[in-house]
Amino acid sequence: MILHTVNKVAPCLDRCMALASPEDTILLIEEAAYAAAGSDSARRWQEFPAYNLCVLEDDLAVRGLSATMLPEFRAVSWQDFVALAASADKIINWG
Amino acid sequence: MSDTRSLLILSSSAPYASQSARAALDVALTAAAFEQVVRMVFIDAGVLQLQPGQDNRKDGPKSVGKMIPALALYEVQEVFFHEDSARRFSIDVSAMPDSVTGINDAALSELVQKADQVMVF
Amino acid sequence: MKFSIIINGAPWSSPAAFSALKFAEAVVDGGHEIYRLFFFQDGVHNGSAFAVAPQDEVDIPKRWHALISEHDLDAVVCAASALKHGLLDAGEAARYDRTGHNLLPGFDISGLGQLVDALNQADRVVTFVT
Numbered sequence: 420m421i422l423h424t425v426n427k428v429a430p431c432l433d434r435c436m437a438l439a440s441p442e443d444t445i446l447l448i449e450e451a452a453y454a455a456a457g458s459d460s461a462r463r464w465q466e467f468p469a470y471n472l473c474v475l476e477d478d479l480a481v482r483g484l485s486a487t488m489l490p491e492f493r494a495v496s497w498q499d500f501v502a503l504a505a506s507a508d509k510i511i512n513w514g
Numbered sequence: 515m516s517d518t519r520s521l522l523i524l525s526s527s528a529p530y531a532s533q534s535a536r537a538a539l540d541v542a543l544t545a546a547a548f549e550q551v552v553r554m555v556f557i558d559a560g561v562l563q564l565q566p567g568q569d570n571r572k573d574g575p576k577s578v579g580k581m582i583p584a585l586a587l588y589e590v591q592e593v594f595f596h597e598d599s600a601r602r603f604s605i606d607v608s609a610m611p612d613s614v615t616g617i618n619d620a621a622l623s624e625l626v627q628k629a630d631q632v633m634v635f
Numbered sequence: 636m637k638f639s640i641i642i643n644g645a646p647w648s649s650p651a652a653f654s655a656l657k658f659a660e661a662v663v664d665g666g667h668e669i670y671r672l673f674f675f676q677d678g679v680h681n682g683s684a685f686a687v688a689p690q691d692e693v694d695i696p697k698r699w700h701a702l703i704s705e706h707d708l709d710a711v712v713c714a715a716s717a718l719k720h721g722l723l724d725a726g727e728a729a730r731y732d733r734t735g736h737n738l739l740p741g742f743d744i745s746g747l748g749q750l751v752d753a754l755n756q757a758d759r760v761v762t763f764v765t
Binding site: 521533537541633634 | 643675676677715746747748750751752754755760762764765
């Protein structure tokens, strides 16, 4: 399992999604949190197989997105981020 | 270094913008010098680093294009350009250095899965 | 688990430095080891002894310094980036005839070979990019 972290929506999230495989986890951080919330973002994930999708809860909260997080996502803490990294085979950081 | 790991570098930034393009090349060359198995892929805006005819001015930034043939010389294992990106950015593939070969999505996916480390610049 | 953490962004200029700091603190809190912190490109500014954080903002260099001191971490600032961005220790300042030096204690200036070593020796590598 690869842990992909993505910190921006364009262009790196598209590239990450093109290269990720079904066993992988995608964690959205920083500005990429916008892609984990709101009805406009939902469209992007509809066609996307149900990979393990996570978003950093701090990055949602600071941007006022906590209430509109998409159902496909799990909000994670920094401790969860560390645990995800520890259990992955490797980590790829997209930016 | 006692360990040899494989490092895949995805160079996705345009040249002469941020320092990312140069940083990717520096890391590739250093890792190869330390006998790591290094593969590099120019992808997305990174293919612009392969634009032929980069005319470097004396009073201007250091050439990025000129560093690329050095990769093979300093034993970077394989250097690729992402074919779809080259099309999108209209890069003349016939004018690329001989040491750089095209790679498609499927082959790139495999490289990403297999590498011990992947760094994106 | 041994982690290497690479930091490419300057404090406050992008979220990278703060994300890296929070992650590094969580690694240590989680009982894991940090093999090396490698500050690269604009990331070298995290080692600035002269940065003055506004009172109502996180003092990122100070927090790094505290983490590094408390856990005796190996913190490397990439030499090429450090020189370009004017982050100098006493040795570099003398070598290049600069009037002062401004690297926080606990941060060492070294080459990209230390990055390659950090990639090789860690169980996991996490990079915080701008």
